[in-house]
Amino acid sequence: MRLVLLGAPGSGKGTQATRLKDALAVPHISTGDLLRAAVAAGTPLGVQAKAVMDRGELVSDDIVLGMLEERLTAGDTGNGFILDGYPRNLVQARALDELLARLQQPVDIAVLLDVDVELLIERLAGRAQAEGRSDDTPETVRNRLRVYTEQTAPVIDFYENGNRLARIDGVGEVEDITGRVLAVVQDAPAA
Numbered sequence: 001m002r003l004v005l006l007g008a009p010g011s012g013k014g015t016q017a018t019r020l021k022d023a024l025a026v027p028h029i030s031t032g033d034l035l036r037a038a039v040a041a042g043t044p045l046g047v048q049a050k051a052v053m054d055r056g057e058l059v060s061d062d063i064v065l066g067m068l069e070e071r072l073t074a075g076d077t078g079n080g081f082i083l084d085g086y087p088r089n090l091v092q093a094r095a096l097d098e099l100l101a102r103l104q105q106p107v108d109i110a111v112l113l114d115v116d117v118e119l120l121i122e123r124l125a126g127r128a129q130a131e132g133r134s135d136d137t138p139e140t141v142r143n144r145l146r147v148y149t150e151q152t153a154p155v156i157d158f159y160e161n162g163n164r165l166a167r168i169d170g171v172g173e174v175e176d177i178t179g180r181v182l183a184v185v186q187d188a189p190a191a
């Protein structure tokens with residue numbers, strides 16, 4: 001199963017992806033995690049990315065696509081994958097389709113975790129306290145939500161127009177939401 005998980009910052013993509021990877025027996029690939037690993041390792045790419053991430057903006061499309069291609073060709077995606085945090089704009093959505101066509105691993109379904117913006121702000125404030133992520137400060141959170149609305153929300157239409165989108169109510173108990181995602185994933189025709 002090749003799944004793209006869509007949703008605003010704080011919509012629960014990371015939490016759900018962790019649960020879904022076990023249920024579906026596929027790797028969870030998060031571009032945010034790949035970038036944070038590069039930051040932690042202090043690679044030149046990581047140093048460059050950190051400033052952008054701390055402002056809540058998007059790291060350059062080329063850098064992220066390069067990292068993603070490396071990850072998708074690591075040899076463990078034969079059963080599929082869950083992609084979390086990518087694509088973040090239309091350029092990335094098109095680049096992903098091209099890359100996956102080349103790898104003969106097209107996306108089966110994109111699942112949107114739908115969460116009201118007021119609740120997102122509440123959740124992100126809670127996460128800032130719990131995890132101390134440097135991009136969860138109030139100003140960065142506002143910026144990340146703005147970037148989402150302006151750049152990432154059009155990606156929802158991209159998958160909807162291609163009849164590859166399922167919308168899931170992202171509010172409720174974590175396990176109920178996982179159940180909702182699994183129900184639509186199991187019904188999705190293979191690409």
Ligand code: AMP
Nearest residue numbers: 031032053056057058059064085086088
């Ligand atoms: P996330 O963990 O997915 O919320 O990502 C954290 C931060 O990493 C984002 O706010 C961006 O600065 C950066 N990032 C993650 N994924 C991407 C992407 N696909 N394109 C550009 N920047 C990204």
